[in-house]
Amino acid sequence: xxxxxxxxxxxxxxxxxxxxxxxxxxxxxxxxxxxxxxxxxxxxxxxxxxxxxxxxxxxxxxxxxxxxxxxxxxxxxxxxxxxxxxxxxxxxxxxxxxxxxxxxxxxxxxxxxxxxxxxxxxxxxxxxxxxxxxxxxxxx
Amino acid sequence: xxxxxxxxxxxxxxxxxxxxxxxxxxxxxxxxxxxxxxxxxxxxxxxxxxxxxxxxxxxxxxxxxxxxxxxxxxxxxxxxxxxxxxxxxxxxxxxxxxxxxxxxxxxxxxxxxxxxxxxxxxxxxxxxxxxxxxxxxxxxxxxxxxxxxxxxxxxxxxxxxxxxxxxxxxxxxxxxxxxxxxxxxxxxxxxxxxxxxxxxxxxxxxxxxxxxxxxxxxxxxxxxxxxxxxxxxxxxxxxxxxxxxxxxxxxxxxxxxxxxxxxxxxxxxxxxxxxxxxxxxxxxxxxxxxxxxxxxxxxxxxxxxxxxxxxxxxxxxxxxxxxxxxxxxxxxx
Numbered sequence: 001x002x003x004x005x006x007x008x009x010x011x012x013x014x015x016x017x018x019x020x021x022x023x024x025x026x027x028x029x030x031x032x033x034x035x036x037x038x039x040x041x042x043x044x045x046x047x048x049x050x051x052x053x054x055x056x057x058x059x060x061x062x063x064x065x066x067x068x069x070x071x072x073x074x075x076x077x078x079x080x081x082x083x084x085x086x087x088x089x090x091x092x093x094x095x096x097x098x099x100x101x102x103x104x105x106x107x108x109x110x111x112x113x114x115x116x117x118x119x120x121x122x123x124x125x126x127x128x129x130x131x132x133x134x135x136x137x138x139x140x
Numbered sequence: 141x142x143x144x145x146x147x148x149x150x151x152x153x154x155x156x157x158x159x160x161x162x163x164x165x166x167x168x169x170x171x172x173x174x175x176x177x178x179x180x181x182x183x184x185x186x187x188x189x190x191x192x193x194x195x196x197x198x199x200x201x202x203x204x205x206x207x208x209x210x211x212x213x214x215x216x217x218x219x220x221x222x223x224x225x226x227x228x229x230x231x232x233x234x235x236x237x238x239x240x241x242x243x244x245x246x247x248x249x250x251x252x253x254x255x256x257x258x259x260x261x262x263x264x265x266x267x268x269x270x271x272x273x274x275x276x277x278x279x280x281x282x283x284x285x286x287x288x289x290x291x292x293x294x295x296x297x298x299x300x301x302x303x304x305x306x307x308x309x310x311x312x313x314x315x316x317x318x319x320x321x322x323x324x325x326x327x328x329x330x331x332x333x334x335x336x337x338x339x340x341x342x343x344x345x346x347x348x349x350x351x352x353x354x355x356x357x358x359x360x361x362x363x364x365x366x367x368x369x370x371x372x373x374x375x376x377x378x379x380x381x382x383x384x385x386x387x388x389x390x391x392x393x394x395x396x397x398x399x400x401x402x403x404x405x406x407x408x409x410x411x412x413x414x415x416x417x418x419x420x421x422x423x424x425x426x427x428x429x430x431x432x433x434x435x436x437x438x439x440x441x442x443x444x445x446x447x448x449x450x451x452x453x454x455x456x457x458x459x460x461x462x463x464x465x466x467x468x469x470x471x472x473x
Contacts, residue, residue: 007197008442016423017190024186027290027383037292041377041390065369072312123372124288124299128309 042118047110056108057086057094068127071098071105099133106136145334148348152356155406156399163398167389173398174378175387181405188412189420196424200442206232206430207245214435225432232431240422243273271332275325279354281305281318282361289379313365323358326351350416353407360400370394 007013022029031037050056056063058070074096077083086094097104109115112135120127162169210221226232238244251265285301288294306314330351333343364370374390375397381387411417423429456463456470463470 005198007194008200009197013193013197017193020189020420021186024182027287028385030291030295031380031383035292040380041373064371068312119373121294122292123376124294124302125313125372126299126303127312128314 042122044118045111045114047108047115049110050108053108057088057092071129074098098129099136110137112137142334142340144343144345145348145352148345148352151349152352152403155353155402156356159399159402160395162402163395167391170389170391170398173402174389175382177405178382178401179387181408185408185411189417192412192417193420193424196421201426201430202441202443204430204432204434204439205426206432207427208432212432212435227431227433227436229431232429236423236428239428243269243276246272268332271325271328274321275329278318278322278325282316282322282358285316285318289376290383292376292380311366315366319358319362319365323355323362326354326358330355346414350407350410350414353403353410357400357403357407360396360403364394364396364400368394368396370397 058066063070074086075098077086078096084096086096088094095101095103097107099106101107106112119125159173162173206226208225210224211219212225213220213222213227220227222228222231223235223238226235235244246269247266249265249268250262252260253263254260281301285298285305287298288302291298302316305316305318307317308315330348333339333347333351371390371393374393377390378388378393407416411419456472460470460472464473
């Protein structure tokens with residue numbers, strides 16, 4: 001179409017294109033210039049108690065992707081229907097509680113920072129669990 | 141059945157099947173879908189986007205042709221419209237900003253109708269404007285939000301945006317308003333194109349294809365977040381791999397993720413060759429980006445070739461003797 005013709009408004013268009021490239025490549029130069037933080041996914045550290053128990057209320061794969069919905073359902077069941085017992089598909093019963101006592105999520109996964117926050121921070125998830133609940137360890 | 145949208149729909153379905161099969165086939169095809177194709181798509185997007193812009197920049201604009209929507213600046217006692225008929229660069233920038241961010245000219249969209257007693261009138265037709273604005277703003281928000289996968293640590297503005305976007309705290313994982321709005325808006329724009337006969341008549345396959353593709357992107361995105369979950373931490377690790385130029389595949393992330401990434405790659409690669417280039421083109425619209433100072437400044441058509449002229453001074457110089465001989469008046473003796 002246009003061979004070796006001159007560009008009109010050259011300065012402003014070149015400036016615009018440089019801005020465009022800067023925006024598109026933002027994650028790359030942001031990493032190399034400013035962040036440089038390790039980009040690999042964090043490893044979850046299981047507590048001794050969790051290791052001993054071998055399995056959670058559901059399978060690891062299920063918990064990995066669905067734990068938030070499970071907890072959401074638990075909350076509604078406890079708060080609205082006052083039912084506190086969860087029966088998992090393999091027949092075991094569990095106490096539905098996030099943070100109170102030894103027989104709760106945090107009773108087994110004792111270290112919130114190592115177990116919850118690591119991945120949540122990595123994936124920029126800020127669950128509002130902690131608007132109401134407190135980490136039992138922080139209480140002391 | 142209309143071949144124009146059927147072809148587009150079939151194309152998107154074939155792309156979906158390709159990606160799905162590739163995601164299931166093995167690590168090598170996951171590598172192609174998750175690393176090779178995204179890199180190629182970005183490359184094609186950037187290179188041909190620039191080429192397109194440079195091509196436009198090389199096209200001369202013969203006349204100053206800003207759209208005039210108000211009184212031009214003339215005499216001091218005639219009220220002029222600084223925004224709708226900008227006579228200064230500031231006015232142009234303000235008008236451009238409102239056009240790009242709020243689609244002001246689309247807001248003026250009117251519809252001809254005949255009401256009672258056969259009286260014709262032009263009514264405001266705002267649905268296209270509403271749909272388009274919802275679509276573009278939601279799309280922008282969604283894209284910006286995705287930076288959480290491409291930055292580590294996640295930057296504050298991005299997490300702030302996420303918090304605002306999930307303001308209503310519906311369900312877990314919290315519903316992002318922008319994702320739902322994007323999906324609803326793209327569906328609306330698609331249905332509008334198909335159902336309104338006049339719009340369908342002027343719609344081509346290249347109008348339907350991006351709509352179906354973006355529909356697929358939004359759909360697979362919503363599916364991944366709310367229904368058939370993927371391993372988000374694995375997704376971020378792969379995204380960071382692309383960013384840090386050490387790409388690798390994380391196994392067991394889920395096939396929908398590859399479908400989503402493949403759709404986005406196709407969109408990026410298709411972008412510079414399609415009507416989607418209005419992203420860059422809006423800035424180069426001569427009817428919007430020019431100052432309307434036709435009467436104040438002389439504008440010369442850039443493709444004017446040099447015209448040889450013979451001024452009166454030269455004429456007199458050439459024929460002075462003959463003119464004096466014939467008794468004609470001359471300026472210089």
